[in-house]
Amino acid sequence: MIEFRDLHKAFGTNRVLEGFSLTVHDGETMVVIGYSGTGKSVAVKHVVGLLEPDAGEVVVDGQVVANLRRRELTELRATIGFVFQFAALFDSLTIFENVALGLRRRRTMSEAEIAARVAESLRLVDLVGTEGHMPAELSGGMRKRVGLARAIALRPKYLLYDEPTTGLDPVTSAVIDRLIVRTREALGVTSIVITHDMRTAYTVGDRIAMLYQGRIRQVGTVDEIRATADPVVRQFIEGRPDGRAAERASLATASSRLAQEDEG
Amino acid sequence: MFASLGRHVVGVVEAYGRLGRFIGDTIRALSDVRTWGSQTLQQMRRLGVDSLPITLFIAAFTGIVLALLASYAMTNYVPPYLVGTLVGKTMILELGPVLTGLALAGRVGANIAAELGTMQVTEQVDALETLAYNPYAYLVIPRVLAGTAMFPVVVAFAMATGLLTGWIAATTLLPVTTAEFVRGLQLFFVPFDVQYGLVKSASFGMVITLIGCFLGLTTRGGAEGVGRATTRTVVYSAEMILVLDAYWAVTLLRTHVMS
Numbered sequence: 123m124i125e126f127r128d129l130h131k132a133f134g135t136n137r138v139l140e141g142f143s144l145t146v147h148d149g150e151t152m153v154v155i156g157y158s159g160t161g162k163s164v165a166v167k168h169v170v171g172l173l174e175p176d177a178g179e180v181v182v183d184g185q186v187v188a189n190l191r192r193r194e195l196t197e198l199r200a201t202i203g204f205v206f207q208f209a210a211l212f213d214s215l216t217i218f219e220n221v222a223l224g225l226r227r228r229r230t231m232s233e234a235e236i237a238a239r240v241a242e243s244l245r246l247v248d249l250v251g252t253e254g255h256m257p258a259e260l261s262g263g264m265r266k267r268v269g270l271a272r273a274i275a276l277r278p279k280y281l282l283y284d285e286p287t288t289g290l291d292p293v294t295s296a297v298i299d300r301l302i303v304r305t306r307e308a309l310g311v312t313s314i315v316i317t318h319d320m321r322t323a324y325t326v327g328d329r330i331a332m333l334y335q336g337r338i339r340q341v342g343t344v345d346e347i348r349a350t351a352d353p354v355v356r357q358f359i360e361g362r363p364d365g366r367a368a369e370r371a372s373l374a375t376a377s378s379r380l381a382q383e384d385e386g
Numbered sequence: 387m388f389a390s391l392g393r394h395v396v397g398v399v400e401a402y403g404r405l406g407r408f409i410g411d412t413i414r415a416l417s418d419v420r421t422w423g424s425q426t427l428q429q430m431r432r433l434g435v436d437s438l439p440i441t442l443f444i445a446a447f448t449g450i451v452l453a454l455l456a457s458y459a460m461t462n463y464v465p466p467y468l469v470g471t472l473v474g475k476t477m478i479l480e481l482g483p484v485l486t487g488l489a490l491a492g493r494v495g496a497n498i499a500a501e502l503g504t505m506q507v508t509e510q511v512d513a514l515e516t517l518a519y520n521p522y523a524y525l526v527i528p529r530v531l532a533g534t535a536m537f538p539v540v541v542a543f544a545m546a547t548g549l550l551t552g553w554i555a556a557t558t559l560l561p562v563t564t565a566e567f568v569r570g571l572q573l574f575f576v577p578f579d580v581q582y583g584l585v586k587s588a589s590f591g592m593v594i595t596l597i598g599c600f601l602g603l604t605t606r607g608g609a610e611g612v613g614r615a616t617t618r619t620v621v622y623s624a625e626m627i628l629v630l631d632a633y634w635a636v637t638l639l640r641t642h643v644m645s
Contacts, residue, residue, distance in 0.1 A: 167512070170515070170516050171515075172512050172515060172516070192414075192520070196518045196520075197518075199515070199516055199517070199518045200518050202516065203516075204512075204513070204516040206509045206512070206513055207509070208508060208509065210508060210509040210510050210512065210513035211510075211513075212505075212510055212513070213504075213505075213510070223517055223519075224517035224518065227421075227517060227518050227519055228518075229420075272517075276517075
């Protein structure tokens with residue numbers, strides 16, 4: 123189980139998360155929706171310790187992530203697969219080496235077993251035969267699928283997807299959605315999917331949570347969200363451009379980007 | 387004005403804080419021998435062997451120019467065999483290490499900053515962490531070790547090349563025989579000269595790779611940030627080479643003279 127407890131995170135003067143609380147139960151796929159730049163990715167990066175909270179905590183299987191020592195954090199990360207927004211494949215490695223990298227780190231498998239696991243993972247994402255290619259030779263959609271293969275090769279207990287369909291055409295997005303569902307059925311993983319694509323949210327999610335102004339505005343099943351009476355959630359899921367929520371979100375996006383630049 | 391000054395001071399303190407944390411994390415990652423051990427040989431080839439062509443090119447022309455300069459400066463004043471002395475001493479003590487260091491600040495330092503900077507802004511460094519790798523063990527230590535170990539090797543080749551082309555220039559373009567050139571080379575030669583040049587080179591290698599790794603891993607702001615990190619790496623590395631050059635002269639050379 124993954125629990126976000128009253129999480130606060132700011133970059134400079136820009137407060138991104140202000141009391142973000144959410145519980146993801148074992149075996150479910152939780153979709154977190156929200157406007158761009160409102161902190162969805164920031165929240166999920168706390169789960170693997172890529173960011174440390176200013177206040178509050180993220181608890182995974184009873185362990186407070188921020189309190190873990192380096193070795194304990196490494197052990198926790200071995201149970202979590204992370205699919206990055208732009209795949210984050212290693213440019214200098216082949217597709218095979220990219221998928222095998224995490225397996226080699228574990229040092230529990232022989233080279234033959236690693237090769238078999240890589241082939242199996244690539245087959246799950248329909249990319250058989252790409253082992254020898256470099257990431258630059260693949261399309262954006264294929265790279266995202268390799269990113270998914272790299273994550274599932276580790277047979278993780280948890281899978282975190284950061285904007286898995288952003289920037290893809292509708293058909294490729296549907297392929298990725300189907301892969302997320304298939305992965306869950308095949309491996310029984312607990313997943314968090316960050317997206318602002320409502321079709322993805324409805325297709326892959328057991329429950330949907332909307333992040334708005336640093337905290338969860340509403341969480342519920344797909345049917346509950348579809349039938350919501352909350353005007354902010356309603357406006358988002360219907361994609362209506364008018365109203366205060368959209369204006370605030372647009373401002374939040376701009377200030378979030380500026381603040382994160384300043385942090386650097 | 388005070389607010390601006392205050393922001394500047396805070397920025398400087400933060401930068402030193404990041405540098406201190408970077409060095410601490412790098413030292414701690416030394417215990418992860420399996421990770422950095424598997425990467426170091428590859429980096430030694432990339433940073434060392436692949437740097438030989440540009441290094442030898444620079445050294446070859448430096449040797450020629452040194453021989454001609456020596457002859458020009460000393461004609462009618464000192465015996466011609468001292469051309470060999472000047473080429474040898476200058477190439478081994480100063481120009482071999484410093485010119486190679488400056489060239490490699492551009493080639494190696496910029497390459498590291500651009501590569502790690504791109505990995506940082508495209509989340510590849512985050513991806514490494516989620517795959518349970520320590521980025522300092524996987525990315526930083528192999529490069530720093532390779533730079534520290536390989537720069538002296540590359541500089542040794544540069545010294546030899548400079549002496550060779552200096553000898554060719556002296557014997558073909560100047561009225562100096564091979565015997566005279568060799569006599570001049572041997573005249574004031576002490577093994578300490580080579581030791582001094584190589585220790586200096588190792589320090590250049592360590593500093594260039596550390597600066598490249600630090601600025602690469604702290605890159606922010608997309609392609610523009612990568613460009614900024616790369617430029618800074620070359621500038622800071624060149625500055626540090628000159629500072630270290632003076633430091634070694636004051637410490638090692640002066641100590642040697644005094645003893």
